[in-house]
Amino acid sequence: MSISKSQTEKFGQIFSGSRFIIPSYQRKYSWTEKETKALWQDIEESLKDNMNHFVGTLSFKENKPEGLSTDIVYEIIDGQQRITTLFILLKVLIEKIPDQKIQNDQITAFIGSKGNLRLLPLGEDGEFLNTLLFDFNNINLNAIDKRSQKYMYSAKSTFTALANALSREEIEERIIFIRDRLDVLFFNVTSQAQSVKMFSIINDRGLPLRILDKTKSILMLYSTLHLMESLNDSINLAFEKIFDSYDDILVWRDKLGILGRLEENTIFTQHYYSSRKLFPDTWTNRDGAETIFDNLKKRCEDLKNKPTELNTFITEYLSDFKAFSVSYAQLIKDIQTVPIYQKPFRYLEFTATLYPVLVRLYMQNKLIQLLPLLESIEVRVYKLRGTNPIADMYWLSSQLTENDLTIEEIKAYLISFSEKFVNNHVFETYLDSAIAENRVVKYILSEYCNNNLDIAVYKNLQIEHIFSKDPNYDVSSYGFSKDYEYEKNRIGNLSLLEESINKGLGNLPPVNKITGYLSSVITDTRNLAGEIQKGNYCKPCVDNRRKKIVDFCIDRFKVN
Known part of the structure; x- marks a missing residue:
């Protein structure tokens, strides 16, 4: 069919004798699962209420047929997210038709064929959409590195899952609904200038554009x-x-x-x-x-x-x-x-x-x-x-x-x-204070231990208090006084430990953590186990450790 300058039409009728391309300068497909589910829900509610559903305004620029082709090709100016999503949904539903001849007829009429789709994004996304619609099971999701293609894959997967629960009659009902009862206001513009003006007017009326x-x-x-x-x-x-x-x-x-x-x-x-x-x-x-x-x-x-x-x-x-x-x-x-x-x-x-x-x-x-x-x-x-x-x-x-x-x-x-903002004196003052909750402590300690940590190992590490946050022992016997709430959070009392190991140590005194520390991949933590094993590990040891770490930081993170 040929679309006039503006008209309200049924979604299914526009594919009769027409093809659509999405120009490469358009932004890529970006509907998430949230939008695809919302579209499905709109259709379901409209069916339940026995009402047509208006899907919005679409605008196109008509390109005359080339050579002997009888199909009119329309360049999509606005609305490509909705039309692409509906195109994918329609293909999913048609795939569920058990009668092979009817299925093939519907695919030819509304989808086209592999390599000759009735809706085609230009560029790599066009090739992917062909594969998505006609060779879906052979797609390796982990190999997809384009965000737009991941979203198209997600749309196909979501619609397939939702359609699996439908009977043959329900599938046919939804195909007919999309074809005959989805109302769309079309604008067929004659020039890019006209499309730009219209798009700007739509924008000024408050549609949520990014x-x-x-x-x-x-x-x-x-x-x-x-x-x-x-x-x-x-x-x-x-x-x-x-x-x-x-x-x-x-x-x-x-x-x-x-x-x-x-x-x-x-x-x-x-x-x-x-x-x-x-x-x-x-x-x-x-x-x-x-x-x-x-x-x-x-x-x-x-x-x-x-x-x-x-x-x-x-x-x-x-x-x-x-x-x-x-x-x-x-x-x-x-x-x-x-x-x-x-x-x-x-x-x-x-x-x-x-x-x-x-x-x-x-x-x-x-x-x-x-x-x-x-x-x-x-x-x-x-x-x-x-x-x-x-x-x-x-x-x-x-x-x-x-x-x-x-x-x-x-x-x-x-x-x-x-x-x-932070000269060496201020830097040292901050480092010398109670900083256990500061998010940079993990990075500082990882640099201090000088392990070449894999990112997965690093993210699994936790800040370990050598003398526990809530000790089940008398900290005064280790040289701490009433200011333990402050002292326990200073960097000398902190180390790195894997989450799985840390869970098993609880609030034990350092001497009871030696086995756990020795099982860590962190060199500094294993060395710490050796120091504790020597005996008499107490507050002066923590103070000395703090001084070493602070001195290390002044040199490691210098600015001159």
């Missing part, structure tokens, strides 16, 4: 309305890279177990904090994502009657944001393979505030040289002291973007920053 979609949309709008569409292709290509980079970051975040709170807003804001030169009148280091988006929109609005300046701003913003995103993704990937990255990124885990600086240094091939200094700052300022200075670091990240700073200039700034 920050990267909104950013792309507003740039497309100003390019279309004020630059005669001259930057539309550049915007599409740049955001294809940005979307892919963000997806790659999420995949590697999960593999490496870092960046737990990272989201679209994070990468969007971190780029902004390191690109002050692009927003000279509105930039501050405390703006949130929505304010930053408003600043971007205001910048475009201020320049809309100055096409040359508007073109320059959008071009520079696109180029820098793309480069930042691609480098961010590559840095996260490199963590697995570059040995020097392992400990600070995976074991210590840099605070999010440092990432604008880390990424900019990586872009300039300066990160490896400065990593030990940044690691020390993370230990001293962000972890041990527990503060989160942002102004200085965001200023530095923008300086790195605006000026070609030398390694020595950057070092000087970082040293000054550390001296400002």
